Amino acid sequence: MEGTSLYLPIVILLMQCSPSSPVTVSSNRHKVEVREFSDAVLSCMFHTERDQNPRIEWKKKGKGVSFVYFDGQFKGPFEGRASIEGATVTLQRVTQDDAGEYRCEISAPLDSVNLGETNVTLKVLVPPHTPSCEIPSGAVTGSVVQLRCRDQQSIPPATYSWYKDGQQISPPRHTNATYLINARIGILEFKSVAKEDTGRYSCLASNGVGPPKMCEGKRMTIEDVNVSAVVAAVVVVCLVILICGCGGYLLHRNGFFSRHRGRSNVNYIPPPQESTDFKHTQSFML
Known part of the structure; x- marks a missing residue:
């Protein structure tokens, strides 16, 4: 009994001298998969060194970083369809727009390490549609x-x-x-x-x-392919081409396609003709 009372002050002294744990943040599910239009729970757990009222923030990563929960309120599209317990957030009736990477941030100004964070990825599953x-x-x-x-x-x-x-x-x-x-x-x-x-x-x-x-x-x-019909069609086409070619050659040979054929000599003026009959136009005095 006397030995126990001797060691008790030493234990208390060691507890007082040992450093406290700074703010720590963790999640029990870093990857969350839920079906479309169901609820998604994004867990965030934290422990602070001294600060009893740390600031809790949730952000969503995308092309930029947008607030989900800030200053005690849900922001933007999450307003009115999300709740928070401790630092764990529940999103209601999630859609594809909600899928992405989220970050839980705990700020404890009174702690030696005053900021901690953890990431949670949300994947929204969509059942098949009629293909x-x-x-x-x-x-x-x-x-x-x-x-x-x-x-x-x-x-x-x-x-x-x-x-x-x-x-x-x-x-x-x-x-x-x-x-x-x-x-x-x-x-x-x-x-x-x-x-x-x-x-x-x-x-x-x-x-x-x-x-x-x-x-x-x-x-x-x-x-099935009708081979006889295909052959007959090819023969007919070849005969038509041959006949047209021979006809064109004969017409060209006979001058049907001459450059001057068919032109009208509209501006042509025939030369004057000399009279074959001699006629006196005046009377002569002998």
Whole structure:
């Protein structure tokens, strides 16, 4: 008992002489991901050395730095749709405009280190929207055909899968397949389409945030090339060109395209003619 009472003054003296911790600021979630139109909690915790009433500020980084919370009030677009508890802020019904990097600043003028800060990044997730699909209505066998699908609004970006007549088209398993699927950019490409590729095609966009969305299906018809008709058309065109060329040559040879042909001699005055009959215009006296 006497030993304990002997050490107690020493412990108290050491506690008084030990330095206090300056202002410190931290967050238990530096990256926050929430769905669009839900609430986002941006945590900020602090500890001060002496100052019991530090100044709390929140700022949002962008092209510049704008105030979110300053002088005990929310500012700009956050006014009326945000709350604060301690230094932790809750943003209500966030949109894409709210996404970005935020900074919590604690200013304690009475502390030896009078400023501390921590950053929190907010990412607003957007479920898929109905993608836009480009599906040709027809093509000829043997040609290269691309079907395109795109959703510009989903965050994170959507991945895509293709369907034919309601059945999902499996990604090709070997390099010599007749088609390719790029799930990241939404392209279904046929290297050489065949008649059996005729069908109703649609595309499904998904990103794991909300329910997937599918575009309206569209029928693509593949037709065979009519070789006989193509050959006949080429022959007819060649004959027409040959006949026109021969006709033009003959007309040119016969002077039909002469530079002076068809000109009218409007200003031409014929020379005077001498009279063949001699007539007396005066009487002579013999």
